[in-house]
Amino acid sequence: xxxxxxxxxxxxxxxxxxxxxxxxxxxxQESLAQxxxxxxxxxxxxxxxxxxxxxxxxxxxxxRVMEGVRRFIDKRAGVTEAPFYTHDSHLSIRHxxxxxxxxxxxxxxxxxxxxxxxxxxxxxxxxxxTNVHLNKLFQNAFRVAKQxxxxxxxxxxxxxxxxxxxxxxxxxxxxxxxxxxMLLGAGDTSERVARxxxxxxxxxxxxxxRTFDRAAxxxxxxxxxxVHFDHWHTAFDExxxxxxxxxxxxxxxxxxxxxxxxxxxxxxxLFIIDLAVPxxxxxxxxxxxxxxxxxxDSLEKIARQSIEVRQGEVTRCEKMIxxxxxxxxxxxxxxxxxxx
Amino acid sequence: MEAYLLAxxxxxxxxxxxxxxxxxxxxxxxxxxxNLVMMILAFGLLSxxxxxxxxxxxxxxxNSLFDVLVFMSWSTILIYFxxxxxxxxxxxxxxxxxxxxxxxLFAQITPINKxxxxxxxxxxxxxxxxxxxxISYGAFALAGVAGLMYLLQNRQLKKRKGGTLLYNxxxxxxxxxxxxRLIWLGLILLTVSFAAGFxxxxxxxxxxxxxxxxxxxxxxxxxxxxxxxxMAPKRTAIxxxxxxxxxxxxxxxxxxxxxxx
Numbered sequence: 001x002x003x004x005x006x007x008x009x010x011x012x013x014x015x016x017x018x019x020x021x022x023x024x025x026x027x028x029q030e031s032l033a034q035x036x037x038x039x040x041x042x043x044x045x046x047x048x049x050x051x052x053x054x055x056x057x058x059x060x061x062x063x064r065v066m067e068g069v070r071r072f073i074d075k076r077a078g079v080t081e082a083p084f085y086t087h088d089s090h091l092s093i094r095h096x097x098x099x100x101x102x103x104x105x106x107x108x109x110x111x112x113x114x115x116x117x118x119x120x121x122x123x124x125x126x127x128x129x130t131n132v133h134l135n136k137l138f139q140n141a142f143r144v145a146k147q148x149x150x151x152x153x154x155x156x157x158x159x160x161x162x163x164x165x166x167x168x169x170x171x172x173x174x175x176x177x178x179x180x181x182m183l184l185g186a187g188d189t190s191e192r193v194a195r196x197x198x199x200x201x202x203x204x205x206x207x208x209x210r211t212f213d214r215a216a217x218x219x220x221x222x223x224x225x226x227v228h229f230d231h232w233h234t235a236f237d238e239x240x241x242x243x244x245x246x247x248x249x250x251x252x253x254x255x256x257x258x259x260x261x262x263x264x265x266x267x268x269x270l271f272i273i274d275l276a277v278p279x280x281x282x283x284x285x286x287x288x289x290x291x292x293x294x295x296x297d298s299l300e301k302i303a304r305q306s307i308e309v310r311q312g313e314v315t316r317c318e319k320m321i322x323x324x325x326x327x328x329x330x331x332x333x334x335x336x337x338x339x340x
Numbered sequence: 341m342e343a344y345l346l347a348x349x350x351x352x353x354x355x356x357x358x359x360x361x362x363x364x365x366x367x368x369x370x371x372x373x374x375n376l377v378m379m380i381l382a383f384g385l386l387s388x389x390x391x392x393x394x395x396x397x398x399x400x401x402x403n404s405l406f407d408v409l410v411f412m413s414w415s416t417i418l419i420y421f422x423x424x425x426x427x428x429x430x431x432x433x434x435x436x437x438x439x440x441x442x443x444x445l446f447a448q449i450t451p452i453n454k455x456x457x458x459x460x461x462x463x464x465x466x467x468x469x470x471x472x473x474x475i476s477y478g479a480f481a482l483a484g485v486a487g488l489m490y491l492l493q494n495r496q497l498k499k500r501k502g503g504t505l506l507y508n509x510x511x512x513x514x515x516x517x518x519x520x521r522l523i524w525l526g527l528i529l530l531t532v533s534f535a536a537g538f539x540x541x542x543x544x545x546x547x548x549x550x551x552x553x554x555x556x557x558x559x560x561x562x563x564x565x566x567x568x569x570x571m572a573p574k575r576t577a578i579x580x581x582x583x584x585x586x587x588x589x590x591x592x593x594x595x596x597x598x599x600x601x
Contacts, residue, residue: 157507167507172497174511267566267573269513289572292497302502 001042001133001336002062005092006069006084007054010106013083015050020077023048025123031076032129038068043131045124045138047099049116051106056096058133062088093137093328097321100145102154109154109310114145133332144324151320152313157306161189161299164306165273166196169241172271172292177201182239184208184232184253185246186218189275193243198222206239208232210246236261243273244280251282258285265290273299342389346410346448349385352378353441360434375433379417382440386414400467402474404455405595409447411471412591413440415478423482423525429510429518435485443588465540473533473552477587479526480559483519484584487577490515494574516573519580520566527559548597551590558583 008021023031023046035044040061047054059065066086073084087095095104100117102109121138124130149155158164173179179202183190186209194205205224209215212228219226227235246252253272262270267290274281274295286293356378390411393401401407417440424432489509496506534556537544562579565571
């Protein structure tokens, strides 16, 4: 039995090409049925995400099946020669294990792909499109991904400014539900961070912007409240997270101003995310007790650090994966017969 | 037999601590089952040791400095199991094991008398007083551990550099809450212990009285000032570490003064 993989991903094709091959939920069963109809094919799984479209197949006559898969792909996308990579057993197994572990993702170590592969596999399984070898292969891929994630630092930290900010909020407050956020200035990044915080349970978002209409519009969109920019400090009492992104040429949040506000803050910490350049918050604010100030540089530095840590872990992950590939190939040699 | 039990408990804690250091070195600090198993084993071994000592001494085995140190190690792990699991603070066990290990090693290595001391007379109030006060020290020990973790996390957050410790330590707010509640628990236990001491009508050495009163007052002030939001969590954390160090330093003196002459 041979495991085959044919695919297209963000490494070898831009989005304009990838989107032609994407297989949505509605087309999945039909596509699986067409693949299963290929002579000599005993099982198939289709993984279609925004970054990749991959076909995994089990067959005893790989050349014929690969031809059939190619014809299916070309016909589907309406092209003559799709820019697909193809792998034999060894490389297919290794590829799937790498993809499931997040090593082949655009952001190394991202974990969303594992969920997407699980979905793709269970859809194929429920449709009866898989066979023993593919079942074993995908179960192994999930186990490998779990092991890689738990025994290495491949998923360590966050890799974007927004997610670093949300992670830090978690490290300061723990549970974010019921927390109050204030946006000082309504920039795109601050809006994205605020939305992420809302998705993590933040209760109230107050928006203060020099243009009140923009503040009102944004507040309306994310279910918050708008206040006039000049009165931001009056609404500051119960704020836990302050996100600044104004275009002010000098700091608008100074130590003196914050010191008096913090007295009514009791023992609650204040997390300040300063995304503005020039900075909106004077650096000395970080010296205040219970105040944690992060500017754009420090957030980017942490994000870069996480990327470096993840990249440093790749070799270790690859070794782990190679071990599992050898084990799986051995299993395949010992179980050549059962086709379905 | 008791010596073997203590040595085995020490070995378990040493393994747990070594495991944590290894994980730290490889950049992977995750609350693992290994640390928990080692702590459970150490607790079981210490419980057996204390039970055997209690059988020999025909009383709660806290009649010498050696006994007190072993009992304190046991009570710190006990509080960790009771309170630590409720807060689910990751790494609390990893920080607790070196502290207990240190106390146990000190008890075994230093040239203090390790023989079983028989009490000349038995008074249940005095036994209750001594036992509960040492259990309260266990709560204060864990408050100190939570305080230390708070200070470390605060430093990590203030430094703005990320890092393994930042991602693995619990949220700073949770650490502050745990620190305050453990102080509360310790204070309640210490108050019960003092009440039992007064009920026994025992005569107390002046130095012991004032040292104990000072410890009680320090923790009571922490609770009071935190309650009225006058003391910041960071100061409470620093004080909880400081006062616990004071307890450890003065423990031999207090124990010496507590021995019936």
